[in-house]
Amino acid sequence: MSQRHVLGISGGRDSAALAVYMRQTAPELEIEYFFTDTGKELPEVYEFLGRLEGFLGKPILRLNPDRDFDFWLQEYNNFLPSPQTRWCTRQLKIKPFEAWLRPALANGEQINSYVAIRSDEDYREGYVSGQDNLKVHLPFRQAGIDKAGVMEILEAAGLGLPDYYRWRSRSGCTFCFYQQKIEWARLLEEHPDAFEEAKRYEKNALDHGSPFTWSHGESLIELEQPARLAQIKRDHEKRMERLRARRLVNALASDELIDNDEVYGAGKLCITCHK
Structure with missing residues (x-):
């Protein structure tokens, strides 16, 4: 069975550290890196993606080139997304990921998806696909890497943190409703x-x-x-x-x-x- 390896980059700390970690610990894997662009990201996110591409030595595929936040806002009658109706996650993150991989899954390819859930995040679970040939891996949890470990990986690689961490704790849309x-x-x-x-x-x-x-x-x-x-x-x-x-x-x-x-x-x- 043909194998593919994919790793989603959010523009945040943990997924960037996982990309670095996988490059260092599993260099034999041809990992495809992707970023689902909402069209409303912080400028610091794009700057950090460029730095990360330089370290990885390969481009990060951008999904959602056409249907951004503004498109889906119109589709939802100008109703804002919220914790109760997270249409932004569904339409701008999950569906583009599924559409990208759907042909490969239909052809019977084995997709290995690597997700940056740390060992100190027992309350979080990864994406559940329901597809037998899409397997989710949690390398940080398996290796016992916590938040401090993530920071060490980024510092050792010379990347540091995205600049928005000076004032904000997470990536995502500029106006994410989960902000404090x-x-x-x-x-x-x-x-x-x-x-x-x-x-x-x-x-x-x-x-x-x-x-x-x-x-x-x-x-x-x-x-x-x-x-x-x-x-x-x-x-x-x-x-x-x-x-x-x-x-x-x-x-x-x-x-x-x-x-x-x-x-x-x-x-x-x-x-x-x-x-």
Whole structure:
């Protein structure tokens, strides 16, 4: 049976580290790297993809060249995606992946998909295809590689982190609804034009009867008010202080390894977007 090996790159830390790890530990595999582009990624994501391609020595295939977020927003009557209706994950991540591999699977090829779920993420599971000849592998979990291990892999490779990790904890759409309040506040600071675009999408959705706003319980217009922004930043700092106090037992722990999943709880995320 013919074999293919594929690895999805999200533009984030873990999937990039897995690409590096597989190149170093299984150089004999001809791995196809792919990125499902929503058309609404942070500019830092594209810059990091370029750096990663340089290290891997081969291109990362871009899926979704034609049907981006704007196309599917129209298809869904201008209703925003949300944790309750994650049409963005379905239409912009999962379906393009399935369409790409469908001919090979139909021809009976064995597809090996490598997913960057770490050993410290017991609560996460990989994509389940239902196809006998599509096998999902979790190399980090098998090798016992956790978040600190991922950081070590990227540093040793000379890649470091995508620049957005200065202010945001995960990849995905610029205006992903899974962002924390503090990340929306920082998006306003880092990319005000993208924040304004998100506001326009939100207003248009509300005008069309969408029950959802990007951030739970308030619109971006409400969130960007100076008093509200100050409150969000104060609340975030209080959470950080509590986390630092709990971490004092480990003198080796540092703020550099703290991300918002740790501060706010990992919750339920789109595994195809954020790895």
